[in-house]
Amino acid sequence: xxxxxNLAIIPLRVEPNDRSEQVSQVLFGEHFTIIExxxxxxxxxxxxxxxxxxIDSKQCQIITQNEFDEISKSSIILxxxxx
Numbered sequence: 001x002x003x004x005x006n007l008a009i010i011p012l013r014v015e016p017n018d019r020s021e022q023v024s025q026v027l028f029g030e031h032f033t034i035i036e037x038x039x040x041x042x043x044x045x046x047x048x049x050x051x052x053x054x055i056d057s058k059q060c061q062i063i064t065q066n067e068f069d070e071i072s073k074s075s076i077i078l079x080x081x082x083x
Contacts, residue, residue: 002062002067003042012044016038
């Protein structure tokens with residue numbers, strides 16, 4: 001399974017628990033592979049840097065493998081001119 005962050009920030013935690021230490025953040029538009037699922041929690045591996053951690057499953061959008069592959073092929077745009 002695959003997913004994408006559709007919120008500004010998702011806390012990435014060491015363990016599947018709201019009180020667990022936050023080790024990083026998943027930023028808007030980052031995509032990832034879902035490694036494991038425990039109740040409402042997903043263990044993920046970020047595509048960009050292969051970092052792993054747990055996120056709440058309500059805070060992301062599940063995508064297909066084809067969508068994941070297309071996003072992975074795209075260039076990363078960190079910022080862009082509005083005009």
